[in-house]
Amino acid sequence: MEAKEVKWQGRTDGTPFMHRALIALCKVLPLEIMYFFMATAIPFYLVFNHKGYISIYHYFRRRLGRGPIWSFFSVCYNHLVFGSVVIDKFACYAGKRFKTRIMHKEIIDSLLASDKGFVMVGSHVGNGEMAGFSFNSPKRVNSLVYAGEASDVMASRRDTFAAHNVRMVPVSDDMSHMFTLSSAIRDGEVACIYGDRVFSSSRNVRLPFMGADADFPQGPFALAASMGVPAISVFVMKEGIRKYRIWLYEISSGGGSRSDVIEGMADCYAGDLEGVLHKYPSQWFNFYEFWG
Amino acid sequence: MEELKNELKLKIIDVLNLVDLKAEDIVDDAPLFGDLGLGLDSIDALELILLMEKDYGIKLKDASEGKAIFQSINVMADYIMKNRTR
Numbered sequence: 001m002e003a004k005e006v007k008w009q010g011r012t013d014g015t016p017f018m019h020r021a022l023i024a025l026c027k028v029l030p031l032e033i034m035y036f037f038m039a040t041a042i043p044f045y046l047v048f049n050h051k052g053y054i055s056i057y058h059y060f061r062r063r064l065g066r067g068p069i070w071s072f073f074s075v076c077y078n079h080l081v082f083g084s085v086v087i088d089k090f091a092c093y094a095g096k097r098f099k100t101r102i103m104h105k106e107i108i109d110s111l112l113a114s115d116k117g118f119v120m121v122g123s124h125v126g127n128g129e130m131a132g133f134s135f136n137s138p139k140r141v142n143s144l145v146y147a148g149e150a151s152d153v154m155a156s157r158r159d160t161f162a163a164h165n166v167r168m169v170p171v172s173d174d175m176s177h178m179f180t181l182s183s184a185i186r187d188g189e190v191a192c193i194y195g196d197r198v199f200s201s202s203r204n205v206r207l208p209f210m211g212a213d214a215d216f217p218q219g220p221f222a223l224a225a226s227m228g229v230p231a232i233s234v235f236v237m238k239e240g241i242r243k244y245r246i247w248l249y250e251i252s253s254g255g256g257s258r259s260d261v262i263e264g265m266a267d268c269y270a271g272d273l274e275g276v277l278h279k280y281p282s283q284w285f286n287f288y289e290f291w292g
Numbered sequence: 293m294e295e296l297k298n299e300l301k302l303k304i305i306d307v308l309n310l311v312d313l314k315a316e317d318i319v320d321d322a323p324l325f326g327d328l329g330l331g332l333d334s335i336d337a338l339e340l341i342l343l344m345e346k347d348y349g350i351k352l353k354d355a356s357e358g359k360a361i362f363q364s365i366n367v368m369a370d371y372i373m374k375n376r377t378r
Contacts, residue, residue: 176359
């Protein structure tokens with residue numbers, strides 16, 4: 001089996017100095033001013049990050065059926081919202097807090113009250129990173145992160161995550177992340193993994209999604225199915241300057257063989273993701289040809 | 293030991309659904325992960341972790357220990373011999 005090429009590496013743009021400066025600025029400046037500075041950089045991103053621009057343009061044109069001009073302005077707005085989410089992420093590292101409203105909270109409450117571990121499946125919509133630390137979980141949350149992030153981002157994340165009982169588990173070529181995650185689930189903890197990005201396995205499930213077929217990783221669903229624990233999808237969506245709404249859904253499998261269960265779970269997750277995108281079409285942040 | 297290695301190969305083929313492989317195709321000291329050996333991936337790693345637990349009563353907790361154990365069939369069999377509870 002050949003390792004699948006990772007389509008997008010999940011790195012936060014910028015140099016370590018820029019990350020440090022951004023965190024320092026977030027500590028002293030109001031978010032509105034940070035957003036204003038960020039907005040001035042968007043035209044440069046649109047011009048110089050052409051691949052990201054094109055893939056999001058295709059998303060609005062082909063998946064949401066918008067016209068060329070509406071799609072162009074939708075891409076600009078998408079970049080604006082993405083930029084503000086990135087600022088919010090650094091504001092979190094700087095110690096700022098956001099108002100969050102949790103929909104279907106009973107789902108997470110019962111899972112957190114149980115002795116059993118579970119899998120929380122996040123996405124690259126809204127502020128996915130916030131999913132790991134939005135619930136004041138008494139159980140440790142083990143969040144799978146891309147190991148290629150700049151060290152400053154990793155260090156800042158580690159501090160923020162540690163304060164919320166979240167442990168970062170970097171994806172590793174030697175598969176050590178799977179030992180850590182399986183052991184954590186066995187101990188009744190939470191594993192938090194993105195369900196819309198292939199990290200370290202060539203095995204995907206091809207599913208109809210937003211009107212065309214797309215690949216979803218088996219990993220998060222295989223982890224839950226193999227270990228016999230529940231899985232939920234978590235979408236942290238931006239609704240205002242300091243406001244997020246968190247949507248939770250149970251991921252059901254439909255039964256059958258192990259591969260049927262995994263495919264059923266992935267299909268359920270893809271349906272939830274599609275529903276959320278219809279509510280928040282501008283918060284799709286997979287900047288590559290997802291349906292390629 | 294040879295019997296255990298053969299049993300392990302058959303279990304790996306079964307659990308990972310490696311339908312094109314026979315036990316004799318798996319070289320005892322070939323790496324299980326990466327391009328040089330069987331080329332297993334992270335989902336396969338999870339299955340091997342569960343196989344060790346269910347069939348041999350070995351709970352792998354330490355990531356650094358785990359990745360060393362899954363180096364090859366030889367290393368896995370040796371570890372199972374020394375630590376199995378079933």
